[in-house]
Amino acid sequence: MNPYNLNGDSGNPHAVILGAIDPENAGPGPFVMASDTLEHNSVIGPGGDRLGTVNHIMLDVVSGRVAYAVLSFGGFLGFGEKLFAVPWSALTLDTERKSFVLGIDKAKLEAAPGFDKEHWPSMADPQWGTNIHEYYGRSPYWKDYRYEREAHP
Numbered sequence: 001m002n003p004y005n006l007n008g009d010s011g012n013p014h015a016v017i018l019g020a021i022d023p024e025n026a027g028p029g030p031f032v033m034a035s036d037t038l039e040h041n042s043v044i045g046p047g048g049d050r051l052g053t054v055n056h057i058m059l060d061v062v063s064g065r066v067a068y069a070v071l072s073f074g075g076f077l078g079f080g081e082k083l084f085a086v087p088w089s090a091l092t093l094d095t096e097r098k099s100f101v102l103g104i105d106k107a108k109l110e111a112a113p114g115f116d117k118e119h120w121p122s123m124a125d126p127q128w129g130t131n132i133h134e135y136y137g138r139s140p141y142w143k144d145y146r147y148e149r150e151a152h153p
Contacts, residue, residue: 016092042099043071043091051102051109055083058123065141068123068132069100073109082114085123090136104136112136 017031035057043051052073060067068085092101102109112135115121121128126142133140 017095038069038093038100042097043069043086043102044094044097044099045105045109046101046103047105049106051104051106052084054100057088058085060142063142067129067141071102071109073114081117083117083120084109084112084114085121085132087133087136087138087141089138089141102136 038057039054041054043054045051052071054069055072056070057066058068058070059065066088069088069091071084071086072081073084074081086102090102092103094101104112113132123129126140129142130140
């Protein structure tokens with residue numbers, strides 16, 4: 001199995017990378033990168049419209065996988081912004097534009113399930129996670145890897 005599968009099929013649990021990739025690059029990236037180099041990157045829609053910024057990259061500690069990118073949208077200086085948990089596999093890293101591309105337009109993002117910085121959802125809840133993945137047309141990452149989380153009360 002190729003761990004750098006760049007196939008963008010909607011059911012694919014892998015992130016996709018676009019742009020110039022130098023296979024001789026001795027440094028990090030774009031296949032393995034520090035999360036802080038990706039935080040605060042812009043997120044754009046398929047038409048190039050700016051959708052927001054990656055605020056956080058959320059890890060599933062048990063499986064060791066990236067679960068979600070938390071995207072911030074709207075607001076001014078952190079006030080009134082809405083946050084969205086976007087499945088990692090729904091994002092495409094564009095190395096040339098140094099941004100992520102999300103395959104939905106602004107109207108669909110505005111209608112997406114979101115939250116504010118004071119009221120985060122329970123991201124470990126499998127039903128919540130399944131609903132988020134379905135909204136973005138992705139298969140839940142824990143099912144693709146035969147990893148099942150137990151619900152904890």
